[in-house]
Amino acid sequence: MKKTTLALAAVLGLGSLQAYAADAPKPDWAFTGNAGLFSDYRFRGISQTNKKPAFQGGFDVSHVSGFYAGNWNSNIDSAFFNGANLEMDFYGGYKLPLGDLTLDFGALHYYYPGSGAGGSFKIDNTELYVGGSYGPVSLKYFHAVSDFFGAVDSKNSQYLDAGFAYDLGGGLGVNAHVGYQKLKGGARVVEIGSASLEDTIIDWKLGATYDILGSGFVAGAAYVSTNRDLTGGTAALSGRNISNGTLVLSLSKTF
Numbered sequence: 001m002k003k004t005t006l007a008l009a010a011v012l013g014l015g016s017l018q019a020y021a022a023d024a025p026k027p028d029w030a031f032t033g034n035a036g037l038f039s040d041y042r043f044r045g046i047s048q049t050n051k052k053p054a055f056q057g058g059f060d061v062s063h064v065s066g067f068y069a070g071n072w073n074s075n076i077d078s079a080f081f082n083g084a085n086l087e088m089d090f091y092g093g094y095k096l097p098l099g100d101l102t103l104d105f106g107a108l109h110y111y112y113p114g115s116g117a118g119g120s121f122k123i124d125n126t127e128l129y130v131g132g133s134y135g136p137v138s139l140k141y142f143h144a145v146s147d148f149f150g151a152v153d154s155k156n157s158q159y160l161d162a163g164f165a166y167d168l169g170g171g172l173g174v175n176a177h178v179g180y181q182k183l184k185g186g187a188r189v190v191e192i193g194s195a196s197l198e199d200t201i202i203d204w205k206l207g208a209t210y211d212i213l214g215s216g217f218v219a220g221a222a223y224v225s226t227n228r229d230l231t232g233g234t235a236a237l238s239g240r241n242i243s244n245g246t247l248v249l250s251l252s253k254t255f
Contacts, residue, residue, distance in 0.1 A: 033058070034252065079236075082150075089109070103132050125144060128143050137164055151187035178202070180202055181202075220250040
């Protein structure tokens with residue numbers, strides 16, 4: 001009888017603790033980290049690693065008011081960034097929920113430590129962005145307020161990003177993306193085998209993800225491509241195309 005009473009008291013006590021935990025106020029601040037291994041690092045459809053693997057990771061800090069800030073990093077092809085072998089992105093902004101619609105405003109700075117080695121020009125970029133998401137659909141606009149990755153007189157270059165992400169359940173998800181880059185001033189691209197200067201690039205992605213056995217480790221596969229045939233950095237030595245279609249495989253985790 002004594003054991004039964006003690007067991008009942010333990011159950012009631014556990015129930016009270018669970019109820020208390022459920023009713024406890026959420027903290028004002030949240031911190032998350034992320035890390036992943038990718039078979040290629042594609043930025044707006046163009047390989048930043050000469051089609052080689054990339055290890056990427058960062059962290060995010062957010063407040064219940066909607067303000068957030070974060071950092072993200074990846075290895076890159078140093079020949080593509082004038083001596084830099086690391087990309088460091090710093091960003092901050094504000095998210096405003098309006099029912100099912102969430103607006104997002106912020107700024108993003110791309111920093112490449114060591115860029116400009118040997119007297120070459122230094123590469124960096126700062127963009128302001130505004131976007132919105134509604135259910136699985138999102139749309140985001142980026143506007144360069146500096147010279148676009150060091151190109152002369154390329155301020156006001158623009159990028160429009162339309163995305164789709166849907167949870168199928170059971171750890172499965174699908175995603176898609178299309179982006180349109182409009183370049184200004186000295187920011188131009190020359191396609192392989194062509195002498196013409198182009199000021200637009202369209203890129204797209206179609207992918208799927210799987211949360212492996214609910215472990216939080218997410219395996220991904222995505223087909224990424226652009227409407228241009230471009231080369232640069234180490235790839236330029238052999239005329240290798242770094243913007244054509246490819247399958248990018250990944251394994252990542254948020255913690």
